[in-house]
Amino acid sequence: MASINNLGNLLPMLRCPACGAALGLVADSLECSVCHSRDPVVDDIPRFTRDQHLASFGRQWNKYEVAHDDEDRATFQAKTGTSLSDLIGLRILDAGCGGGRYSKVCGEAGATVIGADHTAAVLKARELCAHLPSVNFVQADLKQLPFAPASFDFVFSIGVMHHDADTKSVFDAVAKMVKPGGRYSVWLYRQNQWWQEGINDALRQRTTRMAPEKLERWCEWGAWLGGLPVVNKTLNKVVNFSAHPNHENRVCDTFDWFAPQYQYHHTVEELCSWFDAAGFVNLRVLPPEKSGRMYRWVYEHNLLIGSGVNVTGEKSAN
Structure with missing residues (x-):
């Protein structure tokens, strides 16, 4: 019971x-x-839903150990534009919480958090946050969340919405959860150059039909390549595989890219227009985590495959 x-x-x-x-x-x-x-x-x-087309995420988050406290805190702040000191006392929705890394960050910073995910990843998230009584989880479709509109002071979604058949419909449904005067931060995959998109689409047409066990073996090769200093700064700008310092993270990140049924890429202008239409003001386009002249040039010319478009805004009080 x-x-x-x-x-x-x-x-x-x-x-x-x-x-x-x-x-x-x-x-x-x-x-x-x-x-x-x-x-x-x-x-x-x-549990308001089953894994369905997102089952690969339930598998990956329950299988791989990829949480790293310092890194997760830094990534959260970079991709939400919000400092940890600003979270104290807020009611927060982590929309697409996966294994719960960022729910943990918020809970430890003093917020009341609800993490929602479409998949069985919520089980791993609950284990990760077991020491935080202010953090709870639901398995639910982000387009049909089990909450009243305007229930949250701050809502964020990092790398999730583009895995639905219609990214904007997810964005709009989650946007309704933000209180007037509240904040909303979203990170989506960036649209790259046409030739990168073509290569990605061709590869994913094959990998999304693979059995998970077979794809994981291929991802082990990608993780090996990602550990080679020269290769991970050149080849993975054409064919995406992770260059994370940790091997297990590289396998998980590469699986994350090639397994999901849906993966859509978007532009900054497109994402900003969604914020505008949903009644958000004071929009900020957030910069990438990494810096450096060459990195920023590649990023700004949409050549960095796997990078994102990242916007935060405030819900109009009117």
Whole structure:
């Protein structure tokens, strides 16, 4: 039976994804007070969806150990434009939390956090954040989140929305969760040059049909190449494989690129237009984490495959 103690902080916030009514705990399920739909609670995590086309993420986050505290804190701040000291007391939604690295960062910084992910990665996320009673998780579709609109002070999504069949529909649904005056930060894959996009599409047409075990073996080769100093500064700008200093991260990152069914790439102008249309103001285009004249030139000319477009903004109070 689900534990009301583990769900106590989360239950008052939950709403039926179908009709928006309040939910109640009945045995091992959450039942809607209006339409009476029921969704299971497994391992004390509400499960409103199954992995479906995103199953590769549930696999990778539960298999690989890729959390590194200092790196995760630095990445979070770079990709949200928000310092850790600004998180104290905020109610935060990590939209597409994966294995929970950034939910952990926020919880340790003093925020109340809900991590939502479409996949069974929420189990790994819960384990990573077990020491943080202010951090909870739900398995849910980001297009049908089980919360009332305007429930959060700060919402962020790092490297997730572009894995849906329609990136903008995910962006718009998650944007509704931000309170007036609240902040929203989104990181998406950057659209590269036409020839890079062509190579990527051709490779992924094959890799997305591979059995996960076979693809992982290929990713081990990519991780080996990523550890070679000369190769990881040249070849991986054409064919994407990770150059992370840690071997396990390189395997995971490379699998992350080649496994998902959907992967769309976007422009800064496109992402900013979505923020504008959703009623956000004071937009900031965030720079990449890395610096250096050559790196920035390659980045700004859309030649850095696997890089992102990154924008943050405030929800208009009007």
